[in-house]
Amino acid sequence: MEFLLKKFFWITALLFCLTSCSDTNKPQVAFYYWKTSFYLSQTEKQILKANEVQKIYIRYFDVDLHPITEEAYPRTPIYFVQKPTVKTIVPVVYLKNKVLLSAKVSVPDLVEKVLKMIQEMNTANQLSCEEIQIDCDWTIQSRDKFMAFIEAIKQKSKKKISGTIRLHQIKYAEQTKVPPVNSAVLMYYNMGTIAVQSLNSIYDRSIAQKYLKSVANYPLPLKVALPIYAWGIHIRENRILGLRSKLTIEDLQLDHHFSMISDTQFEVNESNFRTGVFYRKGDVVKIEAITTRDLKEMADDLSDNLSDTPEEIIFYDLDEANFKNYETTVYKEISNRF
Structure with a gap:
């Protein structure tokens, strides 16, 4: 019995050491x-x-x-x-x-x-x-x-x-x-x-x-x-106007001025200003995240x-x-x- 207890102790100690070392690394x-x-x-x-x-x-x-x-x-x-x-x-x-x-x-x-x-x-x-x-x-x-x-x-x-x-x-x-x-x-x-x-x-x-x-x-x-x-790439007539930082798919889904046209792209359905940027009707915003x-x-x-x-x-x-x-x-x- 004593032998088994000692064996159990050393196995437990070894497993603890291995786990600790793994976490440390x-x-x-x-x-x-x-x-x-x-x-x-x-x-x-x-x-x-x-x-x-x-x-x-x-x-x-x-x-x-x-x-x-x-x-x-x-x-x-x-x-x-x-x-x-x-x-x-x-x-x-x-x-x-x-x-x-x-x-x-x-x-x-x-x-x-x-x-x-x-x-x-x-x-x-x-x-x-x-x-x-x-x-x-x-x-x-x-x-x-x-x-x-x-x-x-x-x-x-x-x-x-x-x-x-x-x-x-x-x-x-x-x-x-x-x-x-x-x-x-x-x-x-x-x-x-x-x-x-x-x-x-x-x-x-x-x-x-x-x-x-x-x-x-x-x-x-x-x-x-x-x-x-994440950011948005602001596109007008197939030309890039600029990057719009901190812009996500969720942001534009909640904004009625934008309509989702693909998994990552939104079209502006009504001209508007958003965080100081003018978006013209027909513009496209591609979200990269x-x-x-x-x-x-x-x-x-x-x-x-x-x-x-x-x-x-x-x-x-x-x-x-x-x-x-x-x-x-x-x-x-x-x-x-x-």
Whole structure:
């Protein structure tokens, strides 16, 4: 009897250890925050709590070229209405590629301006950070300057520097080069061209599969960013007028000015203004969105091709408007598929 009890004890302990280790190895859930003011609604707070979120990547500002001086300057910095209460925040700087292409912009000056702005914002809001993320869709033409910028900001800041990586930069890494960052985030969205036809430009599995085999060989540790946003493509006479952010199928189904003409398209049946945008009778709005099924498919495909389990799955982006079509804990469920 004593032998059986001991055996039962060790089997139970082993199973507990295996379960605990398995849970520990699963990626953490994180979010990008991409608004111009930081304020979390009760729904957004509930999502963070339900999915055990400890980290938010916050867009601090864009770096653009000034239209008159053509110098690099911080554009649309975020305003903190609230102080973030999560354990860790990571300032994200969106660096426009044209800044790197400008002969008037030097790397030392750019690094100085970026770090000064981050420090001023942190000081003003009593925030601190151990990591800075640079979001930039650099090209072969801007490659060398971008690599120099990353190296310089890493040396001067004495912080961890992470960077965003697009699928094409992974597949053609020999041409675009691998940035000297501490870690990288694979942006697994915005894969196609925004078009009138039915293709979903946010995510298309057939496009993704052309790049997936390259992911396993990328020499940097990869976290993964997945999309949870939707938008509308505003079309008039077969021409695209623009993108209408945070617009969903449900929004237009509830608006009597729009009639559903396909699974993803609505026709304007009466001219109207909606959130400051004029929709003329006969215009078409094509909704592009991501379903839970899409997210599961992305997670499974990436899990099959990544060489290691990602440390984090970062969802873009933290906004109550994006949570309408998902279960509260879906973000944790998706991260557990890796």
